Amino acid sequence: MVLFSDLNEHDFGQIHTPIDDLAYALDAVLFYEGEQALGVFTLRKGLVKLVRSTADGRERIVRVLRPGDVIGIEALATSHYDTEAVALTDISACRIPLSVLHHLSAHSPRLHLRLMQKWQHALKDADDWLAELNFGSARQRVAGLALKMRDAEQPQNTTLFSRQDMGAMLDLKLETVSREISALVRDGLLEPLDKSGRRYRIPNEKKLLSL
Amino acid sequence: MVLFSDLNEHDFGQIHTPIDDLAYALDAVLFYEGEQALGVFTLRKGLVKLVRSTADGRERIVRVLRPGDVIGIEALATSHYDTEAVALTDISACRIPLSVLHHLSAHSPRLHLRLMQKWQHALKDADDWLAELNFGSARQRVAGLALKMRDAEQPQNTTLFSRQDMGAMLDLKLETVSREISALVRDGLLEPLDKSGRRYRIPNEKKLLSL
DNA sequence: CGAGCGCTTGACCGGCGTCAACACCCGTGG
DNA sequence: CCACGGGTGTTGACGCCGGTCAAGCGCTCG
Helix, strand or coil, rough: CCCCCCHHHHHHHHCCCEEEEEEEEECCCCCCCCCCCEEEEEEEEEEEEEECCCCCCCCCEEEEEHHHHHEEECCHCCCCCEEEECCCEEEEEEEEEEHHHHHHHHHHHHHHHHHHHHHHHHHHHHHHHHHHHHCCCCCHHHHHHEEEEEEEECCCCCCCCHHHHHHHHHHCHHHHHHHHHHHHCCCHHHHHHHHCCEEECCHHEEEHHHC | CCCCCCCHHHHHHCCCCEEEEEECCCCEEEEEECCCCEEEEEECCCCEEEEEECCCCCCEEEEEEEECEEECCHHHHHEEEECCCECCCCCEEEEEEEEHHHHHHHCCHHHHHHHHHHHHHHHHHHHHHHHHHHHCCCHHHHHHHHHHCCCCCCCCEEEEHHHHHHHHCCCCCHHHHHHHEEEECCCCCCEEECCCCCCCEEEHHHCCCCC
């Protein structure tokens, strides 16, 4: 699994609590902002958005987690979730009780190291979203998101989201997102792969990057 | 100190390396993005900005660290710094070798817990900057920054930065920042405390918040 | 006193937001 | 099988916010 992949037999012997393997449907809420935390999740399949509601009531998506990422890692320190987590697709995830992680991170140097790497990755990811996707013109932002969301196996393809969600990620209105995507298609930088406006092919990655 | 405040005598006995107490002048660079890391810093006095350069060469300030924050915490996991750190004021900071932290975090549950809290704080801070300060109108952003930068001891006063830096924090041009500050002063939401445009009084905190 | 830097202010313009109409897909139910 | 309706995406017209370019001001330091 994500966190336990390099544990040895002795480490596993210290896990006394069963670890749930859970499935959530599209739009299911894993937890709410500020909620008391029971455990931490590791994402096995699908995508999850982390959402904050701003002072004036609008929704802001701070980043999107992929398979292998830890959901709600902040609960390790405070036993509370700092953001809301919502399934962007049907997903499968493991829930690991906080007690298991607290015990193991103190007694297994391997898990300890792994957790530290997850913290670092989460922080870098947060900074990446701020520095790369929330800076510059609408065109640049949409292009950046398309590049970031390339499929792991087929890097020439990419999967986008509802225009509303993309707006909340990039700080743009949904009409602007739609217009910019249309413009990128018109300019030959994206090619639609379906009729729903979610999957696109990237014919020329460098050209997209150069914006 | 920031990380060692609740260690006991036994813990301290395990620190064999001297810990440097360093002073940096305004605009000094603590480290560069991607640089090999020797240690991690704790900020004792002053402010530090974390800077990323974007693909097209512009500077993006991802957040500002205050006294008590850890600078370059990501080096614990990767031995590299993910962002550039620059002193926004004259500062004093401690440099703690990575080896000391690696050893102690494995052998002192107290430091282990403290480090986890620092990771969580850094992540929450990153999300806060994205969700609160990089969303909405120019007016809202400038007001939000003024509120975030209130003095710890005198919450009715706040300290801002050069208009250029504020622009890099809020994704605005320096002229826009200047205009919005002028407008806030005109509307009585800010009162200048000096002639350099850095220190302001906040007569009515709620009114600023309500933007 | 003059040079230089940072801050402010003005005029103008372009990009993005706003509001609205329309197209398209896909349910449901007649 | 088709009619209908709602949700989502697209496109257009228009206005405003913020970017651009430029001038001027005030402080600091030689």
